[in-house]
Amino acid sequence: MFDSSQANKPDITGRAEIETLVNTFYDRVRDDAVLGFIFNEVAQTNWTTHLPKMYAFWETVLFRTGGFTGNPMAAHAKLVPLTDMGRDKFDHWLQLFRSTVDDLFAGERAEHIKNCAADMANVIYSRINQVPDPRFDPANLTPEQRERYARYKPPPVV
Template identity: 70%
Template sequence: MQSTSSHLPDLEGRAEIEQLVNAFYDRVRGDDVLGFIFSEVAHTDWAAHLPKMYAFWEQVIFRTGGYTGNPLAVHARLVPLTAMGRPQFDRWLQIFQSTVDSLFSGPNADHIKNCAADMAQVIHRRINPDADHSAHPVGLTPEQRARYAAAGQS
C-alpha cells in the first residue's frame, strides 16, 4: 500500500514508532469492533503493553527494538474468549494503515503497513485454522496477494 501524503515525514526511529503506536491504540480503544477486546477481554495493562509494542514495531522496521515475546500465543489465548476472525483482523489493519497514513509517508511508512498486512494474515490463519482463508485482509498489495495465492497452491 503506498502512502498518499508526501508532505508528511517518514518513520525514522523510536520517537516516530512511539507516536504511531500511541495514536493507533488511542483509535483502537475507542473502536466499536476492537475496543472491548482490549479493555474487557484481554484487560490490557497499557503501561506494560505500549512499551512492548514500541519494541515490537521498532524491531520490525529498524531491527533495533529488542522485542521478545510471542504475538501468536497472545492472540491465540483470546480465541476462546471472543471473536478473533476476519472482521476483527480487517478492522485492526484498517485502523493501523489509516493511522500510519495520517502521520507518515515514505518507504518506512509503506513498509510498516505491508508488514502489518502480512502479520494480520499470518496470525489470523494460525489462530483460525478451520476458517475460509480465500478472502484477504484489506489493503494487501498485488504482490502480497500473489504470494498468498502461490503459497496456497504449494
Template identity: 50%
Template sequence: MRKDIKNRSDIIRLVDAFYDKIKTDQVIGFIFNDVAQVNWEDHLPKMYDFWDNVLFFTGNFDGNPMQKHKELHNKCPLTHAHFNHWNEVFRQTVDELFVGEKAEEIKDRAKNISDVIMYKTIQ
C-alpha cells in the same frame, strides 16, 4: 507536513496514536478493554519494541504474539472482520502521520503479520 518513519520516536508516535483509536473503537475496542483487559502501561512499551524490531531489526522485542492471540481467541472468538478492521485502523493511522518507504513497509509488514496470526488463530 508528513515525513517518513525514521526512528523509535516515530514508532512511539504511531503506536500511541493507533492505540488511542483502538481504546475507543466501536468494532474491536472491547477485545482490548474488556476481554484482554490490556494494561496499557505494560502493553504500549512492548508494542514500541515490537514495531521497532519489525521495522528497524533492533532485536529488542521478546514476546510471543501468536500465543497471545491464541489465548485471546479462546476467551473471545476472533474473526476475519476483527483482523481486517485492525488492519484498516492501522493503515489509516500510518497514512495520517507518515509518508514514505518505511511508512509503506510498516503497513505491508503489519498486514502480513496479521494475516499469519489470523490464519493460525482462526483456522
C-alpha cells in the same frame, strides 16, 4: 498519481516516530466500537506494559533494533475461546492501522510498516483460527507470482 496530502508528512525514521504511531493507533483502538471491547474488556490490556512492547516490536520490524521478545501468537490465541477473533476483526484492525500510518507518515518505511502489518494480521488470523493463510491460496496468485512460484517449486520426488 501524486497525493498532495502526503507531501509534508515525514517518514518513520526511528523510535520517536514509532512511539507516536503506536500511541496514536492504540488511542484509536481503545475508542473503537469493534476493537475497544476486545482490548479493554476481553484481554484487559495493561497499557503501561503493552505499549512499550509494541514500541519494541515495531522497532524490531522496521530497524531490527527494538529488542522485542514475546509471543504474539500465544497472546492472540488465548483470546479465541473468549471472543470472536474472525477475519472481520483482523481486517478492521488492519484498516485502522493503515489509516493511522497514513494520517501521520508518508514514505518508504511508512509503506513498509503497513505491508508488515498486513502480513502479521494474515499470519496471526490464520494460525489462531487454524485456517489456511489466504495469501498462499494459489487461486489468489497473479500470473507473475504463479510463474515465480513454479520456478522455485522443488521438483517432484520420484
